[in-house]
Amino acid sequence: MIRSRTSRLAAAALSRPRRQWTCPACLSKRQYSKQPEKREPPDHRKLGHQQELFMTSVYSPGSPIFLPNGARIFNRLVDFLRKQYVRYGFQEVITPTIYKKSLWAKSGHLENYAEDMYAVTGNKRASDLEGATGCCGTDHAKDEAAAEEEDDYGLKPMNCPGHCLIFASKLHSYRDLPVRYADFSPLHRNEISGALSGLTRVRRFHQDDGHIFCRPSQVEGEIKKTLDFVKTVYSVLRLGVSYRLALSTRPKDHYIGTEEEWARAEDSLKRALDASGMEWTVNEGDGAFYGPKIDIVLKDSEGKEHQTATIQLDFQLPKRFELEYQAPAPEYEARGETTDDPELLAHYGPVRPVMIHRAVLGSVERLLALLIENYDGKWPFWLNPKQAIILTVNTSDPVIEWADEVRNILLGNKKLEADGLPALESLSGQTGLAVDMDTTARSLGTKIREAHASGYGLVLVVGEQDAKNQQVSLGKERLGPLEMRDRMLRMVDTFE
Structure with missing residues (x-):
């Protein structure tokens, strides 16, 4: 029998000893046997670029530039803090960015913080530019030192001296205290270029900077309220109790005040920490030059720790700025003690207030970096810079016109008058929601996938039937635009 070539080849193959498909040594090298690669931890610098939150420039190293999406998140964090200030009794102030060198000498910054x-x-002055002798023959050389002092300023690295000036500008009674000031002014610190990193280490930043001027007997109560403030804010931000507390004590060098004053301040902070019920540690010698502090420390996605919130106790700046308030039995008052002796109570005198420095968010930029990584770019609705987008099913005039009307209702924009200008009553009522539109002539499926990939919290759809019924679609739901607006505002109010 004559076999075909195909049959002969098959028979020859069967007659040969079978070989393994893969030898044992190579088996472990197969692709399917490998463990899946470990995902890199979130990096706020990459996510910030992808989500168009911020950028940096070689012309302003260490000073991030917030883009529209990042500015929305930044402003929402600040607005959230402003609302809490009402609850915790803070009054917001606005202070200068630069002060004369003499102020920094008075506060101690020039001696202890000048390098930063x-x-x-x-x-x-014109007379200095013209030379030592003016047109009238006056010798201006003697005024050279004074002129130099007049022209020397420093960008503020912190707000405390300015707040001391505000407190000192009027008389205070013990009944006025505590006085609490808050300030969001930008600050500048001269970090070395090698330490700069994204939003975590910058030269220009914003701090929810607050200062409390209180009686000695009020110190521990104010520190407890501040720790409660921190706990409330960090719970809303979904940071929970994932932070730790650290007491930073007197530095070995570069500090002002006596060792006895520092010991008294540190004891007050220790009692407040014990009363908080949270575990805490000690950072020996890491206090500010004017007083000990409680630091709230968070970890980033790579396990690196960052100090965010801070509470600092200060007996020194009130002394340097000669701050005082009037109180009965001033000697007892200064010790934080009380007396029932009517003769002592009849005598009023000046008492030095205690100053508490506090920042709940710390550097807003640094906290924003930690939030970007903590959320992995998936923002809760109230912070999301892309809260909703309206997609049109087609490009017909009724659909696009209704989609535009829905957006205006969600934003709280009211119609213009006949002359094209808004009526006075329409200048209020804006919701602050972030709502975009996509009216491009593409398939709805493509636009939905793109919206989800871009991070929109809610994807709303408007079609012919929606325009006819004056509704908007959210998944399988059909809602009126006012109902949709109220739902979104509830999500913001409940920090969803």
Whole structure:
């Protein structure tokens, strides 16, 4: 029998000894046997670029530029803090960005913090530019030192001296205290270029900077309220109790005040920490030059720790700025004690207030970096810079016109008058929601996938039937635009 070539080849193959498909040594190298690669931890710098939150520039190293999406998140964090200030009794102030060098000498910053500050020199006076002798023959050389002092300024690295000036500007009674000031002014610190990193280490930043001027007997109560403030804010931000507390004590060098004053301040902070019920540790010698502090420390996605919130106790700046308030039995008052002796109570005198420095968010930029990584770019609705988008099914005039009307209702925009200008009553009522539209002539499926990939919290759809019934679609739901607006506002109010 004559077999075909195919049959002969098959028979030859069967007659040969079978070989393994893969030898044991190579088996372990197969692709399917490998463990899946470990995902890199979130990096706020990459996510910030992908979500168009911020950028940096070689022309302003260490000073991030917030883009529209990032500015929305930044402003929502600040607005959230402002609402809490009402609850915790803070009054917001706005203070200068630069002060004369003499102020920094008075506060102790020039002696203890000058390396971390930016110096600013003003324009010289006309007489100095013309030379030592003026047109009238007066010798201006003697005024050279005074002129130099007049023209030397420093960009502020912190707000405390400015707040001391505000407190000192009027008389205070013990009944007025505590006085609480808050300030969101930008601050500048001269970090070395090698330490700069994204939003976590910058030269220009914003701090929810607050200062409490209180009686000695009120110190521990104010620190407890501040720790409660921190706990409330960090719970809303979904950071829970994933932070730790650390007591930073007197530095070995570069500090002002006596060792006895520092010991008294540290004891007050220790009692407040014990009363908080949370575990805490000690950072020996890591206090500010003017007083000990409680630091709230968070970890980023790579396990690196960052100090965010801080509570600092200060007996020194009130002394340097000669701050005082009037109180009965001033000697007892200064010790935080009380007396029932009517003769002592009849005598009023000046008492030095205690100053508490506090920041709940700390650097808003640094906290924003930690939030970007903590959420992995998936923002809760109230913070999301892309809260909702309206997609049109087609490009017909009724659909696009109704989609535009829905957006205006969600934003709280009211119609213009006949002259094209808004009526006075329409200038209020904006919701603050972030709502975009996509009216491009593409398939709805493509636009939905793109919206989800872009991170929109809610994807709303408007079609012919929606326009006819004056509704908007959210998944399988059909809602009126006012109902949709109220739902979104509830999500914001409940921090969803």
